[in-house]
Amino acid sequence: MLKVSCNVTDQIHVLSQCRFLPPSAPLFSSFRRRNAATLCASLTRPPVVAALVSDKGEPCVQSGSGSLADRLRLGTLVEDGLSYKEKFIVRCYEVGINKTATVETIANLLQEVGCNHAQGVGFSTDGFATTPTMRKLHLIWVTARMHIEIYKYPAWGDVVEIETWCQGEGRIGTRRDWILKDYATGQVIGRATSKWVMMNQDTRRLQKVSDDVRDEYLVHCPRDLRLAFPEENNSSLKKIPKLEDPGHYSRLGLMPRRADLDMNQHVNNVTYIGWVLEVSILVPISLEFLKYYTGQE
Known part of the structure; x- marks a missing residue:
């Protein structure tokens, strides 16, 4: 009898592997194939x-x-x-x-x-x-x-x-x-x-x-x-x-890269978070977007 012990992450990985396995590919042996199929069936998503x-x-x-x-x-x-x-x-x-x-x-x-x-x-x-x-x-x-x-x-x-x-x-x-x-x-x-x-x-x-x-x-x-x-x-x-000018934390000279632009053709909001974290470490974070940059300004 094949006994498998795994955590949540392992189950998700096994499920994805089972979905991509070609039908004709041998899985260990005929004995293990039956057990592996049972494992995959038990993890099938809705x-x-x-x-x-x-x-x-x-x-x-x-x-x-x-x-x-x-x-x-x-x-x-x-x-x-x-x-x-x-x-x-x-x-x-x-x-x-x-x-x-x-x-x-x-x-x-x-x-x-x-x-x-x-x-x-x-x-x-x-x-x-x-x-x-x-x-x-x-x-x-x-x-x-x-x-x-x-x-x-x-x-x-x-x-x-x-x-x-x-x-x-x-x-x-x-x-x-x-x-x-x-x-x-x-x-x-x-x-x-x-x-x-x-x-x-x-x-x-x-x-x-x-x-x-x-x-x-x-x-x-x-x-x-x-x-x-x-x-x-x-x-x-x-x-x-x-904010008061100048701010307590500030960084000048930031230039948007091509990789910073998203499908809406402006700097993605996640990029601004990265810029903020370069000068300050935060746990709660509040952002207000006053202007969007397209990389051409």
Whole structure:
């Protein structure tokens, strides 16, 4: 009898290997093949879940095969289709000198799970969570403000589960929240919230969210206010006081590189976090984006 002992990370690795194994490839021996097949069967993920809008304008969840990326991704919409969860393994290139994930890694994962959520409900085919109306009018979402708090940094090889959802934020934008958990223990290790505004990609001017756009994305948002940070009146998204000039920490001469630009053709918000961390080490971090750079300024 073949006995296998593994942790959560090992299970995810084994699952991915089982999926890529050609049917004709021998697996150790005929005896071991039967046991390995049993192991893979026990780790099989639930079917891909997609969010659709019913004829009544209400969200519904439907199982299906999805794209290849959907089948390999360790994420899915929750049962009501109004939030999305995904699991990530912390890779060796995502940790710092202390073998724990960096703030930039966390911010990149937040952005990734947000984009995957948007793809799961049919958006973001050629931009960050853009709806059909937005793509038609050359409109994009840009980060106006972000607040991240990490209570425990995941280490190399840890599995992190991130849940995200979005909500309306007045007429000028939308809000996206995240909760991060250690998948092995279920412990909340971080929270984040952000405010996004709509910008015309051609003129680079902010634009109010139209009723058409609101109707397209609000159907996938929770009906009741749901906050990653429990207190409704907390300071997580309040305007940051104007800094004195010069600031206590500063660095001059920064020039955006080509690699700093994202698909919206401006410096990605995660890059700004990296610049900040070059002059200061932070645990909670709040950012307010006053101007976006395209690398040509």
